[in-house]
Amino acid sequence: MSELKVAVTIQYSGVAVEYLEDLNKWRFELRGRERNAESLTQAKEWIDKPEPEKKASKNFKRFDVVHAGRYSGPHKRNRSVVTVTSIASDRYRNEANNPSTAWVLKANGERAKEGVYTLYPIHETNTKKWEEYDRLTVEGERIEAEKQKVLNSIETLDLKPYLLAEESVPTR
Numbered sequence: 017m018s019e020l021k022v023a024v025t026i027q028y029s030g031v032a033v034e035y036l037e038d039l040n041k042w043r044f045e046l047r048g049r050e051r052n053a054e055s056l057t058q059a060k061e062w063i064d065k066p067e068p069e070k071k072a073s074k075n076f077k078r079f080d081v082v083h084a085g086r087y088s089g090p091h092k093r094n095r096s097v098v099t100v101t102s103i104a105s106d107r108y109r110n111e112a113n114n115p116s117t118a119w120v121l122k123a124n125g126e127r128a129k130e131g132v133y134t135l136y137p138i139h140e141t142n143t144k145k146w147e148e149y150d151r152l153t154v155e156g157e158r159i160e161a162e163k164q165k166v167l168n169s170i171e172t173l174d175l176k177p178y179l180l181a182e183e184s185v186p187t188r
Contacts, residue, residue, distance in 0.1 A: 026056075033059050076102050082136040082146070083120065092150050097138070098122050104129045 023037040033044040033056065041052045042059040047067060053059035078099050085094030098120040106117040120130050136142055 028060055029063050031063050033063075078121075080138055081120075082138055082142070083122075083130060084134050084136065086130070086134050090149070091153060092146075095146075096123060098130075098135075100135070101127070106131075 020036045020038050022034045024035040026033050031044050031046060033042055035041075035056070036043055036052075039052075041054065042056050043050065043052050044059055044063070045051070046063060051059070051062060053062060078101050080097050080099050083096055083098040084090035088094040100118045101121050102119045103115045104117040104119045106115070116132050117129055118132065118135060120128055120135070122128060136146075
C-alpha cells in the first residue's frame with residue numbers, strides 16, 4: 017500500500033496537523049490517539065476542547081447474600097449464596113435513589129441481574145428466620161401429605177345403585 021501524501025503540515029497549540037490530500041482529511045495525534053478531522057476548523061476545535069474529566073470510580077464493595085429462586089420459590093433446595101457485585105439499572109422500576117436490582121455472581125461463575133425481592137442479607141436474625149421457615153415448610157409438607165391421605169380415604173360417590181334396571185352406563 018502506498019504512503020498517503022501529506023500536502024501541508026501546520027502546528028496548532030503544539031500539535032502537528034497534517035493535511036492528507038488523497039483522503040481530504042486533517043490528521044493529528046491528540047492525547048495519544050490518532051485523529052482524522054473533516055476540516056482544519058474541526059481539528060482546531062478538537063485540539064482546543066479540554067480533556068474530559070475522568071469520572072470518579074465508584075468503589076463498590078462486594079458482599080454475599082442469600083438468593084432465593086425467582087420462580088422456584090424460597091424453598092431450601094432453591095436457595096444459594098451469591099455475591100452482589102454492583103447495583104444494576106432496573107428496566108421497570110428505574111428509581112435512582114431506590115435501586116431494586118443488583119448484579120450477582122453465582123457459585124458457578126455465572127453473572128445475573130436479580131431483583132432485591134429475591135436477595136436476603138446474611139446475618140443472625142435472617143439465619144434464624146430461614147431455619148423457622150424451613151421447619152414450617154417441612155411441617156406444611158407433612159400436613160399436605162396427611163391431608164392427601166385423608167382425602168384419598170374418603171369414599172367417592174357410586175352411581176350404580178341409582179341406575180334403573182333398563183338403563184346402562186354409556187361406554188366410551
